[in-house]
Amino acid sequence: MTDSWQECMNHCVDITKQAGKIVREALEKDIAVMEKSSPTDLVTETDQRVEKLIISAIREKYPTHCFIGEESVAAGAPSVLSDAPTWIIDPIDGTTNFVHRFPFVSVSIGFTVNKEVEFGIVYSCIEDKMYTARRGKGAFCNGLPIKVSGQEDITKSLVLTEMGLKKDPEHFKTVMDNIQKILNVPVHGVRCPGSAAVNMCLVACGAADAYYHQGIYCWDMAGGAALVTEAGGVIVDITGGPFDLMSRRLIVASSPRVAQRIAQELTVFPCGRDDAP
Ligand code: IPD
Structure with a gap:
């Protein structure tokens, strides 16, 4: 039986790589910063552009799927999780880091079905680390398996x-x-x-x-x-x-x-x- 969520995940990895490239290129230019709810809650044109790119690339292939995206919600879209396949998107997680070129800046996408996370992709763009995890199949960084420290103390x-x-x-x-x-x-x-x-x-x-x-x-x-x-x-x-x-x-x-x-x-x-x- 084909694993249709795996197909979604492969598509997501490709899109996340493209998004990360845009984020890295934006770091080479001037970054225009806007404030959202307060002077410390920042957004840039790149956050908005990257979210639009991710959603349109996914919607083209999966037109019935739902989305919760940071910048879409900021613009008034609902933030409600249903049982439907849902892509939960942070186009730039670490916007303040991005603005300051502090090197922990990621594109983060989680995909849920029946409110359970089926897979997660986090691309730490400046470090060029692509973290991927599919439910029941382990977690990876740039294709190599990763595991927690196991520390109990x-x-x-x-x-x-x-x-x-x-x-x-x-x-x-x-x-x-x-x-x-x-x-x-x-x-x-x-x-x-x-x-x-x-x-x-x-x-x-x-x-x-x-x-x-x-x-x-x-x-x-x-x-x-x-x-x-x-x-x-x-x-x-x-x-x-x-x-x-x-x-x-x-x-x-x-x-x-x-x-x-x-x-x-x-x-x-x-x-x-x-x-x-
Ligand atoms: C923020 C970052 C930050 C955390 C904030 C988040 P954003 O995400 O994850 O570490 O302290 O609460 O909102 O706004 O850069 O996507």
Whole structure:
């Protein structure tokens, strides 16, 4: 029997390579920066152009499929996950990094059917690392298998997070207090590389042992979720319960023990849902 989702994945890898080339070429030119919801929430013409290219190339081949794309949602499109085959797209994950030419910038695409992630592609464009994972078939970087560190001991872990957009002072304080609590466990260190999708790939390939975040979006998580799971890692809610792709929060880790230990430390704050009316 042919695997039709594998065909979608092959198509997606080709499109992601083209998108990554556009992102790299854009880094050679002047980058015009626009603000979205706040002075720290940035978008560029390249984010918008790349998303349009990805959606039109997929729609041409799969006209009945659904899309949730960061820039389409910013322009007013709905962000609702149904059982239909759905492409969840972040054209540039790490836009602030892109603007500053800080080298963690990715194109991230996750594909869901019946709300389950079937495959994820994350292309870290500047590093030229193509991360791919198909459900049940393992995780790869540039075609070579990758796996999580398997670390079980939080005190020997390198933990990733992000500091967020700092819009709400109370939430921002909680974010900073949470970082302090994790540092005090103690852990080996905390890092904020600036692209959620790359963070998940760093856990997937064992370069970091965990990543947690409250306040991101489904397009930041969908591609990387497949990578972490297929690399043998775990993905849970920030409370330690089951992961929900539309919940805007997650912990990914090299082992259930590390994930639950992080959940135990964190103070949770309300960050809304992607599919909130
Ligand atoms: C952002 C990055 C960043 C995270 C933000 C995200 P974007 O994605 O993943 O690491 O801190 O919360 O929104 O906006 O560059 O696609």
